[in-house]
Amino acid sequence: MTEKKVFVIGFHKTGTSSLKKALTILGYKVKGPFGTKDPNISRYACEAAFRFVEQYDAFQDNPWPIIYKELDKKYPGSKFILIIRPAEKWLESQVRHFGTTKTPMREWIYGVGYPAGNEGVYLARYERHNKEVLEYFKDRPDDLLVLRLAEGDGWKKLCKFLHKDVPNVDFPHENKGADRTKKRKRRTIRRFIKRTFVVLAALLLVSIIVHWIRFGF
Numbered sequence: 021m022t023e024k025k026v027f028v029i030g031f032h033k034t035g036t037s038s039l040k041k042a043l044t045i046l047g048y049k050v051k052g053p054f055g056t057k058d059p060n061i062s063r064y065a066c067e068a069a070f071r072f073v074e075q076y077d078a079f080q081d082n083p084w085p086i087i088y089k090e091l092d093k094k095y096p097g098s099k100f101i102l103i104i105r106p107a108e109k110w111l112e113s114q115v116r117h118f119g120t121t122k123t124p125m126r127e128w129i130y131g132v133g134y135p136a137g138n139e140g141v142y143l144a145r146y147e148r149h150n151k152e153v154l155e156y157f158k159d160r161p162d163d164l165l166v167l168r169l170a171e172g173d174g175w176k177k178l179c180k181f182l183h184k185d186v187p188n189v190d191f192p193h194e195n196k197g198a199d200r201t202k203k204r205k206r207r208t209i210r211r212f213i214k215r216t217f218v219v220l221a222a223l224l225l226v227s228i229i230v231h232w233i234r235f236g237f
Contacts, residue, residue, distance in 0.1 A: 034169075051080075052080060061083060103167045110146060
């Protein structure tokens with residue numbers, strides 16, 4: 021029996037990285053985002069997506085949520101997962117991570133390429149997407165799973181929907197704020213050590229040259 025395709029159609033920063041890890045644990049080959057910085061992404065998203073679908077089992081992050089209707093028509097019988105995160109937390113995460121950094125992908129999705137200063141636009145788009153997905157699948161409970169990871173949804177609900185056995189590991193929680201802080205601190209320390217090493221090496225080289233000039237050896 022051919023494995024049904026699984027499309028994660030919750031917006032970025034709702035827990036898509038955690039779900040990607042979970043699907044990987046369940047044995048799915050997962051494709052993440054593509055075309056984020058391509059100014060022509062809105063034109064070829066579906067065409068590129070269809071090619072990727074032939075190579076992978078599950079899909080998450082942008083632009084997959086934006087083209088869920090086209091995917092549903094192209095691949096009938098597929099499974100769709102909508103992750104819903106409290107709106108204020110989602111918006112806070114958007115602004116914290118992307119600020120005023122503009123991308124063509126966000127320009128296409130929201131009409132403006134960055135969230136900072138455009139919070140109302142982003143929030144309205146996020147809420148509209150969730151509402152439209154729920155309306156689209158309202159009579160198809162076997163095709164859509166709504167996950168609220170922040171409220172404790174995890175293996176039991178996911179595995180029941182996908183007809184998989186629950187694995188004997190904790191449900192993953194990727195990209196936690198504390199983890200990101202630790203990673204930033206580690207990067208800062210590594211940069212400091214590297215710069216310190218370069219400075220010490222330069223000082224040593226200078227002292228060797230000075231010694232050679234003064235004493236000839």
